Amino acid sequence: MDKREFIKKGLTLGAGLPFLSIILQSCGEESLGAPLIDTNFSGNVIIVGAGAAGMTAAYLLQRNNIPYEVIEAAPVIGGRVKRIQDFADFPIDLGAEWIHTDPSILSEIVNDPTVTGDIDFITYNPQTIHLYKNGKVRERNWFNNFYSEWKFKNTTWFGFFERFILPSIEDNITLNLPVTSIDSSGSTTTVTTAHGNVRQADRVIVTVPIKILQDEVIEFRPALSSEKREVINNISMDDGLKVFIEFKERFYPDALLFGSFIEALTADDKTYYDAAFRKGSNRNILGLFTINDEATRYTSLGSDERIIEEVINELDDMFDGQASLHYQNHVIQNWSAEPYIRGSYSYTFSGSQNSMVDTLKAPINNKIYFAGEALSIDAQATVHGASESAYDTVRRMLSA
Amino acid sequence: MRRLLILMMGLTMSWSIQAQEFDYSSWSFSYYAPYAIQAGLKVGKTIPINTWTTTTGKEQETDNSLLIQPQIAYFANPQVQQNYLANIELGYARTREDRKFYNIASIGLGFIYAQQFVDGSVAIGSGEVSHNKENINYFVPTINYEWGKKPKNKLGYYFKGFWGHRITGQRDNSGFLGLETGLKLYMN
Ligand SMILES: Cc1cc2nc3c(=O)[nH]c(=O)nc-3n(C[C@H](O)[C@H](O)[C@H](O)COP(=O)(O)OP(=O)(O)OC[C@H]3O[C@@H](n4cnc5c(N)ncnc54)[C@H](O)[C@@H]3O)c2cc1C
Numbered sequence: 001m002d003k004r005e006f007i008k009k010g011l012t013l014g015a016g017l018p019f020l021s022i023i024l025q026s027c028g029e030e031s032l033g034a035p036l037i038d039t040n041f042s043g044n045v046i047i048v049g050a051g052a053a054g055m056t057a058a059y060l061l062q063r064n065n066i067p068y069e070v071i072e073a074a075p076v077i078g079g080r081v082k083r084i085q086d087f088a089d090f091p092i093d094l095g096a097e098w099i100h101t102d103p104s105i106l107s108e109i110v111n112d113p114t115v116t117g118d119i120d121f122i123t124y125n126p127q128t129i130h131l132y133k134n135g136k137v138r139e140r141n142w143f144n145n146f147y148s149e150w151k152f153k154n155t156t157w158f159g160f161f162e163r164f165i166l167p168s169i170e171d172n173i174t175l176n177l178p179v180t181s182i183d184s185s186g187s188t189t190t191v192t193t194a195h196g197n198v199r200q201a202d203r204v205i206v207t208v209p210i211k212i213l214q215d216e217v218i219e220f221r222p223a224l225s226s227e228k229r230e231v232i233n234n235i236s237m238d239d240g241l242k243v244f245i246e247f248k249e250r251f252y253p254d255a256l257l258f259g260s261f262i263e264a265l266t267a268d269d270k271t272y273y274d275a276a277f278r279k280g281s282n283r284n285i286l287g288l289f290t291i292n293d294e295a296t297r298y299t300s301l302g303s304d305e306r307i308i309e310e311v312i313n314e315l316d317d318m319f320d321g322q323a324s325l326h327y328q329n330h331v332i333q334n335w336s337a338e339p340y341i342r343g344s345y346s347y348t349f350s351g352s353q354n355s356m357v358d359t360l361k362a363p364i365n366n367k368i369y370f371a372g373e374a375l376s377i378d379a380q381a382t383v384h385g386a387s388e389s390a391y392d393t394v395r396r397m398l399s400a
Numbered sequence: 401m402r403r404l405l406i407l408m409m410g411l412t413m414s415w416s417i418q419a420q421e422f423d424y425s426s427w428s429f430s431y432y433a434p435y436a437i438q439a440g441l442k443v444g445k446t447i448p449i450n451t452w453t454t455t456t457g458k459e460q461e462t463d464n465s466l467l468i469q470p471q472i473a474y475f476a477n478p479q480v481q482q483n484y485l486a487n488i489e490l491g492y493a494r495t496r497e498d499r500k501f502y503n504i505a506s507i508g509l510g511f512i513y514a515q516q517f518v519d520g521s522v523a524i525g526s527g528e529v530s531h532n533k534e535n536i537n538y539f540v541p542t543i544n545y546e547w548g549k550k551p552k553n554k555l556g557y558y559f560k561g562f563w564g565h566r567i568t569g570q571r572d573n574s575g576f577l578g579l580e581t582g583l584k585l586y587m588n
Contacts, residue, residue: 107527141574145435
């Protein structure tokens with residue numbers, strides 16, 4: 001990864017380098033391009049995975065009147081976009097939660113001026129910020145000048161897709177059907193699933209997480225080229241975990257960061273935060289977001305019971321026993337334990353990100369295409385990045 | 401804070417060599433950057449209220465001045481906060497004749513009227529985004545240190561650092577610090 005890519009990546013990861021992310025957001029309005037594409041293509045398409053990228057790809061094919069089917073391994077749509085409705089008096093994002101760019105991106109994804117309806121968002125600019133370092137919690141509220149993003153106010157990323165994207169595509173989604181192999185050696189492509197179901201398609205768009213490709217959950221026939229395999233194996237996607245805890249009393253700041261000022265500005269691997277911030281709720285819901293090695297500290301404990309015990313102990317140490325005193329309820333989302341996700345999101349690219357993404361994006365025999373968050377250069381590791389990659393892939397596929 | 405002021409005055413003393421009365425009366429126009437990243441503009445006036453000359457060790461004369469500096473400023477964190485500041489500083493300035501620069505240590509008291517972006521909505525069809533803002537009032541006591549170039553004609557420049565606190569009854573308080581750099585248009 002060269003310096004330019006590193007800076008860009010820092011901006012993309014949003015929570016990391018928040019100082020820069022402020023600058024990015026103030027000037028960064030992405031354009032995903034036109035949804036209707038001039039095409040001679042008249043075949044059918046199978047989309048593997050119903051996460052943000054898979055759903056956006058389906059939505060675009062629907063709008064272009066191309067026959068398609070989405071095959072999803074999990075019993076639910078959404079992938080790393082997931083919500084829980086009954087934990088608090090507002091819906092909670094168990095996966096993606098922040099809108100890491102200008103909220104107008106939501107309109108860009110839908111890209112249809114005839115659609116009516118608004119989405120309310122909050123300016124996520126935590127006011128009370130504490131820093132935990134060397135066994136001490138210190139007030140650092142002035143950090144709030146260096147970080148601001150957006151979040152949904154009374155819906156979630158899942159709710160957004162459910163309301164604006166899903167209605168037009170849901171009849172074409174099949175759940176609980178893990179794809180095991182994709183064979184493009186014949187004139188059409190054969191997609192086989194775990195239950196021995198076989199489907200034929202003229203084009204296949206693969207949107208599974210990079211970790212699923214690394215673990216070779218799907219067998220490609222002919223095998224993926226050595227260049228593609230090398231790229232896949234050189235993108236890191238490590239552990240990811242979110243925990244939400246309800247307390248009787250509030251004892252925590254809007255955001256609790258770790259390390260020094262610089263560490264807090266540049267690290268993006270662990271934050272405790274008030275999940276009810278500006279949500280108009282009276283409930284005391286504390287969130288823990290953690291990825292990479294910090295997440296492994298918890299996920300390696302092996303069970304949700306041990307994870308919550310560890311989290312409460314840690315909070316007790318930082319806040320003089322208040323966590324166990326006021327604890328009421330919790331929910332844990334261990335992304336590493338999701339059989340068809342297996343981690344958080346693509347993180348470091350060992351090599352030039354641009355050329356690695358180009359290698360991965362290159363279609364196989366003009367039949368198999370790839371999309372997903374890892375393939376977005378401008379917004380890697382985000383939901384809107386996954387959607388942007390779907391726009392790009394569908395455009396390339398239909399224009400080929 | 402007292403110790404810091406004394407330290408700053410000490411610093412300014414050690415830089416001076418010889419003096420002739422220097423008139424600080426001026427208008428300042430500056431780029432004002434709280435937290436180093438917020439972008440803003442500040443206009444101020446420097447009004448000397450007392451000036452006297454002292455002689456130090458090797459019979460070197462030093463100009464000393466007491467100044468007041470009223471200022472107004474606007475600064476913003478795009479899509480997060482817009483701020484309007486009225487501020488007044490009481491400063492102690494020193495310079496020597498053979499030096500091209502002056503130093504001012506000051507204490508300030510300001511009032512910030514801030515508009516904080518709290519939430520909003522986006523129209524999915526058109527992409528139009530609207531924001532709701534909340535008004536917050538802060539008092540900001542600061543200490544300031546300015547280092548400036550004396551003018552050849554009427555125009556000088558300066559750099560300034562400030563450190564203080566934003567105090568409000570509406571929210572938790574927080575630190576207030578940053579940098580300022582600009583031009584001074586001297587009146588005499
Ligand atoms: C803890 C966490 C926090 C995050 N926070 C944010 C945030 O605040 N803001 C933000 O913008 N982004 C965030 N992200 C990133 C964001 O969630 C992802 O970038 C985005 O959702 C990825 O979408 P995708 O379609 O590329 O992949 P996915 O959502 O993973 O979709 C891939 C789909 O493929 C399916 N699949 C896998 N294997 C198979 C198979 N063999 N057969 C069929 N289907 C299969 C999976 O079940 C899944 O549904 C976060 C992610 C995590 C894990």
